[in-house]
Amino acid sequence: MKIIVTDEVTGEGLALLQRDPRITLDVRLGLSKEALYACIGEYEAIITRSGTTVDKALLDAATSLKIVARAGVGIDNVDVDYASSKGVIVVNAPFGNTNSAAEHTLALLLSACRHIPAANQSLKSGDWKRAKFTGVELKGKVAGVIGLGKVGGRVATRLKAFECEVLGCDPYISAKRAQDLGVRLVDLAELCRSCDILTVHTPLNDETRGMIGAAQLALMKDGIILLNVARGGILDEAALLAALQSGKVGLAAVDVWSEEPPKSETLRQLIEHERMVVTPHLGANTQEAQVNVAIDVSREILSYLDGTPLENAVNLPHFDPAVMDQMRPYFKLMAVLSEFGLQLLKGSLDRVTFGFAGAIAHQDCSPLTVSGLAAMLGRATDQPVNMVNANLVAERIGLVVEEHKSTDGGAFSNLVTLTLEGSGKTRVLSGTLFEGTPRIVRLRDYAMDFMPEEHMLLLSYLDRPGMIGKIGTVLGQHDINIACMNLGRRERKGEAMVVLSVDTPVPAPVIAELQRATDATFVRALHLPSAASV
Structure with missing residues (x-):
């Protein structure tokens, strides 16, 4: 070669x-x-x-x-x-660079807590000032780590070595993995309210962009210490600047920027702020x-x-070509079901089961299991996940993956069922192909039948007259057009579930308004990129 x-x-x-x-x-x-x-x-x-x-x-x-x-x-x-x-x-x-990034996080944290850059510059300029640079200790502090993957997990371990109490927020890490790290899993709001120190270690994607903004900063303790050594844009830089200026944020340390090299006025002011420790994206820069x-x-x-398996291939499936040809029509369905199910759970994911029923159960379904797993984990980790490395990633984060088969598909010739378990909750959904097009035919124990779209909205509420009208009114007031609606219920005036396809995303304030208008027990806006070309 x-x-x-x-x-x-x-x-x-x-x-x-x-x-x-x-x-x-x-x-x-x-x-x-x-x-x-x-x-x-x-x-x-x-x-x-x-x-x-x-x-x-x-x-x-x-x-x-x-x-x-x-x-x-x-x-x-x-x-x-x-x-x-x-x-x-x-x-x-x-x-x-896993260890390099973790060590750089602690280097920045200690530098900020002990004012090392400013003290160094002061002494080099000929001054001898000590009181001005009085620092804070890590021992006894509550430290929050958002993202407990390969870097975040190491950061958590090192924080515990400094005798911090460590809280973690990561919906894609199993409870066992958190237990092994000695970390207590909490949701983002509790993390923000509880922590003295908060550091982020997630990939940058639609879910994490701007994850720490003005609303989250408002929940935090006065004098919070913030770090971003992951990706620029996870921490809202304008909100951070305002919080530093107001004194809400006591200290901050940042290695990564939404614009590299930084040029905007906001970033210039942020970098120059006296309570900021900054570096030019050096997390991976060690020998x-x-x-x-x-x-x-x-x-x-x-x-x-x-001719041996590649552990870090980004784009290579490893299955018999004949099997792949048989399974190919179902790959879109698997991606849609996985994206849909993951957003329904919104918590710590411990176990995922892929069920195949009907004629498809006679085939080798492992390509479908792996493709569904890859679609799911691709939203959750800070590395590309594909059919080659999906099982390795699942094993590393402690996710249990199972596959069940049955030749009895009930009313369907072929049926794929996804069961997600975690945080004490279970989510079940099933889908099939109608003339090659993915359809979702079951949510929980509701019989449904709808074609997944890129933007969807799901609500559960007590069925009573006028509810659909209320939903339509709220969405109409915000110029959100309903493309399709599917309603499921078990009995009259019992719990109902409605699934709407909408032309545009539904923002969080509209979700809150819908919940108030309907007294919904469950409201979730869904984004299904895999359904965009369905």
């Missing part, structure tokens, strides 16, 4: 490849686009960091390319979808982390050559 290295990658990692007689390794740094396009056709693998953009143009020129190895966590510079369409495997190194990511991607390339 002929491999090109286009960005700085440590020699310790590349040595693994250089020792293998099957490999010819060319380190060619600083190539212009034109020069890279001209030579890339010779190579079967490319190793990059963030300096090389592996886009459509490069992939089209790379006529022999088999694998893209990104020596780092992020894959923003790789067009993964187009690589997949070309049959090119993409691998990354999601665990190489050890750079060695680790190089070794990790080199091992992935060797595994590819050896």
